[in-house]
Amino acid sequence: MEIAQIVGLGLVATVFLLIIRQEKPVLAVVLSLAFAAVIFLFVADKISTIVGVITELSHRAEVNYFFLGTVLKILGIAYLAEFGAAICRDSGEGAVAKKVEFGAKIIIAVLALPIMIAILESLMEIMPR
Amino acid sequence: MNTEIIFTIAGIGILISILGIVLKQAQKEEQAQMLTLAGVVVVLILVVQLLSQLFTVVRTVFNL
Numbered sequence: 001m002e003i004a005q006i007v008g009l010g011l012v013a014t015v016f017l018l019i020i021r022q023e024k025p026v027l028a029v030v031l032s033l034a035f036a037a038v039i040f041l042f043v044a045d046k047i048s049t050i051v052g053v054i055t056e057l058s059h060r061a062e063v064n065y066f067f068l069g070t071v072l073k074i075l076g077i078a079y080l081a082e083f084g085a086a087i088c089r090d091s092g093e094g095a096v097a098k099k100v101e102f103g104a105k106i107i108i109a110v111l112a113l114p115i116m117i118a119i120l121e122s123l124m125e126i127m128p129r
Numbered sequence: 130m131n132t133e134i135i136f137t138i139a140g141i142g143i144l145i146s147i148l149g150i151v152l153k154q155a156q157k158e159e160q161a162q163m164l165t166l167a168g169v170v171v172v173l174i175l176v177v178q179l180l181s182q183l184f185t186v187v188r189t190v191f192n193l
Contacts, residue, residue: 009132016139023146024165030172031138037176037183038135044186051190069192076191080184 006039029091036083070115074108134179138172 013035021028051072058068081104088097145168152161187193 009135013135013139016135016142020139020142020146023149024142024168026165026169027138027142027145027172030169030176031135031142034134034138034176034179037179038132040183041131041179041186044190048190072191073193076187076193079191080187 002042006042009035009038025091029087032090033087036087040083067115067118070111074111077104077107077111080104134175138175141168141172144168 013031017028017031020031055065055068058065081100085097085100085104088094088100145164148164149161152158152164
């Protein structure tokens, strides 16, 4: 019944946030940060299990680990960027959130470049000249 | 699940808002400002530790 814990904690945090936001909006932002971190740390070992299973499957299928590693890195970057951007947007700083997302997109594009090149190369091999 | 930190932060927040109201009623706006600042710093120290833990976990999980 871990979902009950998460939902209950979410509701309690919402009530606290509503109370605190009226007087001290800064502390409300910090509280929502802490809540997001606690929830992620709660499910972190499960995510790590999922990642382990996917890695094991890719080993058995003899997929190049480089590609899976890149996909996992992109997942992590996307999660972190979304985490930061959501907090910024909640505090009314939409512009800062957009910049965070922009930075994450550029980093993800850089990470995805080798995969794109690999796809293009295999395409060139398949295509008749 | 360490939920204590959420309740700690919520408690500090409520305490500080109430003390701030009291100080404002007593015409001590400057002390109220200082109180808010101190509260934010204390809470920020707590959260920065949690965030560093979070970033470490994300880095190990996704091999960043």
